[in-house]
Amino acid sequence: MxxxxxxxxxxxxxxxxxxxxxxxxxxxxxxxxxxxxxxxxxxxxxxxxxxxxxQLHRIMAEQTGRALADPALAEAMSTLQGLSEARRRQVLFVNAQYSAIMLNHQLGAIDWNELIGHLRVWCVNGVFQQYWEMTGDHRKSLPRDSLEARVGRAVDFMLDELAEGAEEWWVVGTPDTDPSG
Incomplete structure (x- = not known):
């Protein structure tokens, strides 16, 4: 050996x-x-x-596309009640856009300030405002420190400032939008 x-x-x-x-x-x-x-x-x-x-986003986008093309599928996909066919399709589209913005941030394509900047633009959109109001209960079940919950608080803050007519609502990076929660 x-x-x-x-x-x-x-x-x-x-x-x-x-x-x-x-x-x-x-x-x-x-x-x-x-x-x-x-x-x-x-x-x-x-x-x-x-x-x-x-891939998951692609699947959801394809399903949303089908729902936008077919009112029966749009009704089946939406959890929101009391919407006209046209408004339901608009809300589904806004949700798809919101999801795409969030995905861009999660993938690192945009940073926190860019994410908030994109959402600030959406805050002036009436359909987005209605979508945000209607989906408030959905966000209540999110873990407080999750990205979705932090984004939710930031958007709530921006919408509140916009509703008050505050000119500072457009300023990116207010303390209430801190990514650390």
Missing amino acids: PGRLTRGFALATENPDERRIGSAVGDGPQDELLKSLLRQLTSLTEEIRNANRI
């Missing part, structure tokens, strides 16, 4: 790649290699999560 180990060691050290690996292991950069692999795995996991978000 000792002869095999010696022979195997001699063969391993004759290969320059194996010598580098052996010396790296011997020098202690295993931790760095493991950290690098962990960073790569974390990055890959995030890429997969984002790909799944995009």
